[in-house]
Amino acid sequence: MSNKDKKNNKLFSDFEPISTKKWIEKIETDLKGADFEKKLVWNSPEGINIRPFYRAEDLEKLNHLDLFPNQYPFVRGQKKNGNPWLVRQDIFVENISKANKKALDILMKGVDSLGFVFSDKYQAKVEDIEKLMENIFADSVEVNFMVGPGASHEVISLYENLVKKYNRDPKTIFGSVDFDPFSALLFNGKFCQTEEYAFEHAGQIIQAASFLPNIKILSVNGLKLRNSGANIVEELAFCLSIGTEYISRLSDLGFSIDDIAPRIKFSFGVGSNYFMEIAKLRAARWLWAKLVNSFGPKNTDVAKMHIHSSNTLFNKTIYDAHSNMLRTTTETLSALLGGTDSFTVAPYNSSFEWPNEFSERIARNQQLLLKEEAFIDKIADPAAGSYYVEQLTHDLIEKAWELFLKIEEKDGFIAAVKEGFIQETIEKSAQERRDFAASRKEIYLGTNQYPNFTERIEHTINPYSLKPFKEETKGAIVKPLQQFRVTQDFENLRYTTDMYAKNHKRPKAFMLTIGNLNMRKARAQFACNFFAVAGFDVQDNNGFLTIKEGIAAAEKAQAEIIVLCSSDEEYAQLAKELMEEKPANSIAVIAGYPKAILENLKAIGIKNFVHVKSNLLVELGQYQKELGMI
Structure with missing residues (x-):
């Protein structure tokens, strides 16, 4: 063969292509008669059959493969260049001065997004929030407030004061106030006041924040759903339905889709199913963009989904707790590869004690390492083109849309909650996960498999860490959900032994x-x-x-x-x-x-x-x- 012929030949052109049928025949031969479907095809909790291999032919029916990043419907992300995200750390506010000091400290350590979490019993005032924000420049760092529905106006007033006092451009201020009536309904069993008031109040906050175009007002909390046992398809469908409910209710109050959609922020929980979590965020953007576009916005950019992600506590453990660092690392990576806009790493010990300086530093550095050493922020949508991830993205879109339509048939999310459909669906999935853990179909290293034989807990631990987290439900009008960790049942077993062994x-x-x-x-x-x-x-x-x-x-x-x-x-x-x-x-x-x-x-x-x-x-x-x- 001449050099010219060699140049014109494709690599491996001497080898004939092998059909999928032949591959399966070879696999069945190697399995020695065992059933291919039973042996190698995994049926996930979401009802998706995960095959052992995928090929180019599997993607022929997919219509999003020719899209570029930042192109509608944004399945490939919303950033033209690279994959930047904000490193967020949440601070629980009990003392204003201490919270401010901590915020200033972590801003010097790589954090560029702050989350201030106020206790439900803490009634934040404008003067408190002003002290909290002392020396924090709201136009150079994203600031997110979880203050409860009653204090949302206080945050907007703070921003109004800051803009006037320091002559800031309101368009340069980014963040959120996380107004979330749906979490109250789901976990307290009722709205904070009335259903009508919840959406009227949401509209009032949006109007008050009209001068702050980049402040998100309306929260869709998928993290809590995941911590209650919802699977990935349920998280997607329920979040989509909550977002639709916001649009529907606020449209009735005279707001347009262009007013509403840019004010919504989605918070997703990220678990240990690595590739499916990558595909989930890609599917979420596609679904949301299509849904928003169906309302006829003037600009398709309002169909972009703003995503914050955090590790679920559902799979975190008390025993062999340092394994949680491994879990949160892979979970964080899957969210980053999926294109989240910001991320909070849950400290490895946050499921059973108050995080300390060490655990918070490790949590921060997990993201910083992926950004500064692994350069995960340099390539837009790095998972694109993977037969496996593209197929998973498609499967999740179909499954989530199917469940979403079931909710719509019940007249929307709130009606489905009142009927009990949402709770029953999540509780069924939660029990399935418990059963999988009990039979070790799902492995939780150090807890239900390969425990550390010599590990002992000899001190009394917070009893609340060993049982489901139950929020205040007095006066509930619907059955409330409970957040829990799937490993709690095993930890109760082992903790019982540890406490027994103190005196026996x-x-x-x-x-x-x-x-x-x-x-x-x-x-x-x-x-x-x-x-x-x-x-x-x-x-x-x-x-x-x-x-x-x-x-x-x-x-x-x-x-x-x-x-x-x-x-x-x-x-x-x-x-x-x-x-x-x-x-x-x-x-x-x-x-x-x-x-x-x-x-x-x-x-x-x-x-x-x-x-x-x-x-x-x-x-x-x-x-x-x-x-x-x-």
Whole structure:
């Protein structure tokens, strides 16, 4: 072949293309007859079938692939160049002076967006907010106020005073006041006052802030929905529906879509489903842009979705808490790649204690590292073109739109809440996630799988961190939702053991390993992890020649639980010897579930088995009860 021919040839042109059918045939051969769909296709909690591979042909039906960043409907983001975002840190305001001092400090450490969170009981006044903003230049840093609906006007008055006092251009001031009547309805079970007043008040704030075009007024809080157990499709659909409700209600009060849409800010929760979270933000922008455009705005730019994101607390843990840093890092990256406008990293310990200087510094630096060292801010929509992400984006758009239409058929979001549809949908998803955790279909490292055997909590922790967060619901007119962490049930188990062990001997599970080497090692490792989830001491062993020898060692170790670890074929004889030799007050357990001899084992008194289909919460709770711990 001449040099000219070589230049004209495409790379790998000597290799014929392989069809999808041939790839699947090859995979089925490698699976040795196992069902391809059951073995390799994952059905996500959102009802999306995730295939093991995607190809260019999968994208042929997608119509957004030729779009550029900052081009309607903004699936590829709203920035022409690069992927800039604001590094936000929230400050809980209990003392005005201390909050101001902290804000000035973190602004020197890489933060360019502040969030001031006021307690529901704190009635912020203009003079308080002025002191809070002392030496903070509102035209050089984004400032977000979570002050409750009653104080929103106070914030607008503050900005009006600042503009006049310092002769600032109002167009250079960015931020939000987060007026959110929907969270009150969902989590308190009622509006703060009346439904009509909520939207009249929203309209009044928008009018008062007319001189501040870049201040967001209306909040759509998807983070709270995710922390209540909603899956990604539900978060998208419900947020879309809340946004539509704002448009509908305020339109009735005389506001145009061009007045309303630019005032809405969406806050999304980001979980550990890495690629789906990337696709979620892309899908969200597409859906919102299409919806806003259907109202006939004068300028399609008002269809841009303003997105703030933060880590969910739903999957964060008290035990092995430093693993939360790993979780928040991957979650943060997925939101940044998805094109969020700002992000708050939840400190690793925020689910169980007040964040400290160390945890807040790590949280800030996670974003700064991704920006300054990994250069994630340099490329617009880096996920574009990925067969997998593009297909996920499309699937989420379809699924979320389908659920959104169901809500519209019920006459909108508020009507669906009053009917109980929203709550029932989220509660069903939440229970499914609990069940997945209990059966270890979903893994939470250090909590329901691979726990740190030596970790102990010896001090009393805040009891509220171990149960769902319930807001004030007096006078509720609808069933309120509760935020919770899916790991709380496991943490309650383990914390019960830790507190019991302060005044009693900690229960011990002893691995009586015998017979087949490979099986006894594998089952001992499984059983050790199983019992350590509840905080029991576990003792693995190299192996014993006889049951009698193993029982003697178990008695010496003062073990309350003796776990027989061997092969199914050997259990018939070994289990019989175990029941004859073991101390009467000890609990005998079989590692595995040998169906062929199950009835025989039960007949000789074996009633406890640990295996991959065990429900950890139910069975470990039963062991605690049998040992007199609860």
